[in-house]
Amino acid sequence: MADILLADDHPAILLGIKTYLVQNGHHVMACCTNGIEAYNNIMTKRPHIAILDISMPGMTGIEIASKVIQSRLPSKIVLLTLDKELATYNYAKKLGSAAFY
Numbered sequence: 001m002a003d004i005l006l007a008d009d010h011p012a013i014l015l016g017i018k019t020y021l022v023q024n025g026h027h028v029m030a031c032c033t034n035g036i037e038a039y040n041n042i043m044t045k046r047p048h049i050a051i052l053d054i055s056m057p058g059m060t061g062i063e064i065a066s067k068v069i070q071s072r073l074p075s076k077i078v079l080l081t082l083d084k085e086l087a088t089y090n091y092a093k094k095l096g097s098a099a100f101y
Helices: 011-023 035-045 061-070 086-095
Strands: 003-007 027-032 049-053 076-080
Touching: 003 011, 003 035, 011 027, 027 035, 035 049, 035 061, 049 061, 061 076
Parallel strands: 003 027, 003 049, 049 076
Antiparallel strands: none
């Protein structure tokens, strides 16, 4: 199964997503509560998938996605948000994010 990094500044969301992924056979290699921690872990641990909240302290999920994609790392980026703006979705898609929820 996939090696996954999770990043969200809401502990309950992190726990819920982590529990679901582990119960379905995935390896959650790191849970991060801010963007800088998430970015540094992605660059060093190189997860198959990074699931990132768009709005986090330090660096946003969008900023992280942009840097990871520019670095040409093979990690797939999934962005999570409560933002319903089409412009946010279009920007995430333009960056090359694998998914946007």
